[in-house]
Amino acid sequence: MADKIIVLNLGTTSFKCKLFDFARGERAIASCAVERVGAAAPSPWQFKASDARQDGLAPCRDHAAAFHLCIGLLQDHGLIRSLDDLDGAGFKTVHGGPISGAVPVDDAVLAVLDEYAAFAPAHNPMYAALMRQLRAKHPALSQVACFETAFHAGMPAYRATYGVPYAWMTKYGVRRYGFHGASHSYIAAKLRDLAPDARRVISLHLGGSSSLCAIKDGKSIATSMGATPQSGLFQNNRVGDFDLFCLPRLVAGEGSLDRVMDILASASGFLGLSGVSNDLRDVLQAADAGNNQAALAFAAFVDNCIGYIGMFTAYLQGLDAVVFTGGIGLNCAPLREKICQHLDYLGVAIDPKLTTGKISTTNSKIAVWCLETDEELMVARQTHNVLGN
CATH class of the missing domain: 3.30.420.40 (ATPase, nucleotide binding domain)
Structure with missing residues (x-):
């Protein structure tokens, strides 16, 4: 089973990750956040685990450097021995156009991220870049893209359309997709329990x-x-x-x-x-x-x-x-x-x-x-x- 999952959340100049251990019941056992990724000055970082709090500064020229910084912190605190201990990496991916839900990262997924970069220029390029870097350097690490649009994929067709030529929807993907799907779906599930x-x-x-x-x-x-x-x-x-x-x-x-x-x-x-x-x-x-x-x-x-x-x-x-x-x-x-x-x-x-x-x-x-x-x-x-x- 896939027990240890690291979740990656990329911002324009930030990097966040959480390590989950499903052998312990969906438990988040550590988190790491890096700010000012790509800046000339060292990037501030914070690490949290059940028995540890740590912060510091480190050079992070890109999101791949921030990823390896966080992996090193997980190793330092004995939560993993190496990347081989990770069963997979899940990306909180933004825009996949016609691709919805959670899918393994492959060439087709990367091509769609590139194709829809104009729709999410602050998100898609950096996700695609890190995915490619990890595939090249750590090919054994399973990557999964979890698209933010998935929760809204069931909207009625008449509510997802704009008043534009119909061909634009099929040719260019111009339609309403919606985002923040992970958050809204969590709230839906949480409220089902509470009310x-x-x-x-x-x-x-x-x-x-x-x-x-x-x-x-x-x-x-x-x-x-x-x-x-x-x-x-x-x-x-x-x-x-x-x-x-x-x-x-x-x-x-x-x-x-x-x-x-x-x-x-x-x-x-x-x-x-x-x-x-x-x-x-x-x-x-x-x-x-x-x-x-x-x-x-x-x-x-x-x-x-x-x-x-x-x-x-x-x-x-x-x-x-x-x-x-x-x-x-x-x-x-x-x-x-x-x-x-x-x-x-x-x-x-x-x-x-x-x-x-x-x-x-x-x-x-x-x-x-x-x-x-x-x-x-x-x-x-x-x-x-x-x-x-």
Whole structure:
């Protein structure tokens, strides 16, 4: 059986991994995080295990170097002797176009990651690069790509389409895919255990990257992100929903399409709108100090969430539960309170003194939850299933 699974989560300049031991019942026995990957200066890293906490600095020119740094730490702490002790590596992969679910990494998967790199330029290239590096250097290590789009693959076809020529969908893959599937699927499974009667659920994964998902009977029927992770809610520094017919004027003003696209991808969202920061904590602090742009950014984000909740409530034909998760969803009480205030027409009422678990009052007509997600566990399970079969 595939017992020891390492789950890999790559960011543009970050690398995170968790080691799971399925012989101990899906238990995560260690985690490692590396920041500022690719920087000229040494990268800060943190290691955690049940009986150990450690941090330090090390040069990490790319994600492969960060991977080997983490493997070395696992060896130093006696959790593995070598890579041969690992039964597989599961990647929290973003965009596989027509490929859905969890699949072994092979030439076809890598080709699709390349093909859809334009849809996920901040994610696909770095995943493909590390997969290729590991295949070349450690060919015996089984790799599994677990695509974030999988949970949304069952959306009705009429909800996954855009009003574009039909041939674009089949020729270029232009359709709504949705992302954060590992998080939303975890919330669906968790709520089935906590509140099995809650058939109509809206999951709000709010963090540096945010999306909403309408879940009916444990399955995704709608999601706020579309063909790319750029659409839907605006993000920490990504644009979210945007009228593409603004592009000609913006290109004329900014000088090139590449510059405009770079601004929409990295200098928009909370950062661009507030003019303060891409971190909501800083934005709220500035808003409280009287910064009108920061206040506008917060109000607009709340309004984005409210709009999708209203739309998804209609899709679900009612609502039984709302779940907040993700770093912002868990830790930003003012955001939860402001969103729920706008849902009083549905009979939503929360207790501001409650911050985890069920946070709605006893007389609330809709249950409101604040739950920590576990994306890595979902990837580990999928990887274990693929390798076990």
